[in-house]
Amino acid sequence: MAAANQDNSRPQNTRSIMVFLQAHAPFSNMDDDHLAHFAEHSTLRFYADGDVVLAAEDGVVNRFYVVKQGRIRGERHNEKADKTETTFEISIGECFPLAAIVGERPTRTLHRAAGDTFCLSIEQDAFITLISESEPFRDFCLRGVSSLLDQVNQRIQTGAMVSMGSSISLSTPLDRYALRNPIVCTPDLPIRKAVALMHENNVGSIVITDDNRHPAGIFTLRDLRTMIAEDTCSLDAPVRQIMTKSPCCLPATADAFAAAMLMAEHHFSHLCLVDENNCLIGMVSERDLFSLQRVDLVSLARTIGTATHLRTLVSLRTDVSRLVDAMLAHGADSGQVVKIITTLNDVTVRRVLELNIQKNDPGIPFTWLTFGSEGRQEQTLLTDQDNGILFQTPDGMTEDQVREKLLPFARTVNDELAECGFTLCQGNIMASNPKLCLSDREWDDWFIRFIDASTPQNLVYSSIFLDMRAIFGPTDSLDELLAKVLSRIQKNALFQKMLAGNAFQRKPPLTMFRNFRYVTDGNKRSLDLKRQGLAPFVESVRVFALANGIKSANTLERMDDLAQAGVFDIKDANAWKDAYSLIQAIRMRSHQEMLERGEELTNYIDPDDLNPLDRRILRESFRQAQRLQQKLEVTYQL
């Protein structure tokens, strides 16, 4: 920025436009000369509130715009509802139209000024010059918003890599991944014997070396499969006839990224590692490089599932957090990560239950239920216990007698889960609460009352009890219960409307002017990503899911199912899924950062701590939540 200011050979107004542009993507990544080209070829136009800036009738788009002041609203006419809907908003520093100018077609959306607005724009000629000369600009325009999403994901990944140290990063020298002393044989060994050697050593490949230990070829199980299937060679032939000659080699000092690129480029699944004399010292497989996190997940789950002491389980929680880092670093999306956290949490809960049954069996079969975020399989590292028990009363016992046996057991389990990091539920929504340790008949009664009497408290509970899942014990009785609950809700329009009204209360944190609306308590500016960011999605989606008999409790799956059922437009569903996942990703990253600083985990963030790109993505995600709520509003006439 300073460079542009000091450059006195350019007119003041050109410089000031460059400085303006530099504060926004993609201009922040562009060279000064390209920014100057933009500035010098731009015109500045004014649009009063409500003026049309760009419309389909204008024909093929021949200008590219950046909002300098004010806002632009995208409007599309909804044929069904016969009304105009705002499809997007473009504010200061943002560009439009991307798809239309790149596709050399008219825009499909009416662009209208929202408030008094100034836009800078360049003609197609200048646009093409910039596209061809500036790589960041080209990237941005050709990939459009998806490239913004990529940038956010990239940043989330980079951040996670830093926090992991270099242990799993792709810049780690290869020799850390490499298998030392790989299985080798001479070129003259019969194939049958080479395969026997691989089998004995339980490996999928063998390196064929010459007398000086230089790699001459490589033979893998995949080659064997091809050979047998295509009958190209006899098993008694020497391995040199079938091996892949001159295998890919890299020095041990090369990094994992180089190896990954080489493998991806040539579709090799194995690479030889050689020393400075080209002698074989090791071997790297694709699996070694790419499935580290999967191996960790599997082995971690196994370790948790077989732990014999509570304290082992407690200590394994740090590994879960480390795994989350690794997952994010390897590009797993937030949907995958929360599912994995939930899976590991499930394993932990099951193990705690199993250990307690071993020590002190209550003697009565039961189903352990989870509600809320765990029920939806959407847990992050910050998680409360929301659980309950469903049982079938054995003959000759009353329900209270069963509870007498189950409640002390549940109490111990709740306490031990708390030690493992699952905070005790402040609302006492736990299995040790007599009101939540019920027989199948009692649960059914409970839900009938719940649905018929829509008290305010019940509506608060709806976010917990209507997202329910069994994680331990028989599941049949829960399936029956759920089917009854769903059909009751589907028949009860009043309950649906009250649920919808309740979901509509949770407004995304945006002001009328599309700025962030901050939580008011305290003097710190903060947003609650869970209650203000995710909840509007979760709650609205739940209403649609329950009303349409969707069985899944997971918000992303519910959206998929609703799109399949034709309740949601597929494009809308995808936009909402993206938005929801991005808020979730930003929330998880901030949790990881808090952990690293040794702070208590909260769902609050200060948007000022985010970079401009994340802020913008976050704002757009909240706007998607508003659109989803508008759908709720229209559907239920709120």
Add this chain to the structure above:
Amino acid sequence: MLKQIKQWIARHRSGQSGSTAPENTPTPKTPGDQLLSECRLIVLDLETTGLNAGKDEVIAVGAVAINGGAIDLSDQFDLILRRPELDITETVLIHGIGPEALTQGHETEDALLFLLEWMNGDPVLAYHSAFDQKFLEKTLKAELGYTRNHTWMDVADLLPAFFPDAPTGGKGLDHWADFFGLEVSARHHAASDALATAELTLIALNRANKSGLKTLKHLHDKLRYHRRLQSIHGV
């Protein structure tokens, strides 16, 4: 800008574009039926050594052109004149132009000729235009013997004419810029002030167009009428 003016001077010295005489510069246009949505308007701001047109001098000229209702940044003028002999200590604080920057300026005569050619005889708008008009005409006469009159319009009249009830809290450029939420990159820099003035002009022209006022002549008349009303009411 520098490159542009050097090329222009080189062209002139080699005699490619005819005589450099001021009388050969484009003839000033009078306000007629030119459509506001099509014509070219100059928005200009001068920096001077002081407020007294009798003894103070022009230091810098900043101007942008409005073409077809949009500010065209490929068509702008941003130049510091060569005035090394002047004592500018009084105003140097306001403008931020030190003696050093001034000596890097251009031969006044060349710069003014280039300005006239660039202006192309088009109507000139400025904020409190009487001030800029007086200084520019004086300078043109003194340096080039140029006496033809351009059409001048005052943006300080234009805004209240179209936004009579706007609670700006004052009549200055800053008041209006604040009222419309404009960001002025470097206040008191001639080019930057010219751009802010041009942005305000766009806002007024947008309003003019909506009220059915389409031609330069109509606009000119409306301003004259507005001024007369004001003098009657003694505002």
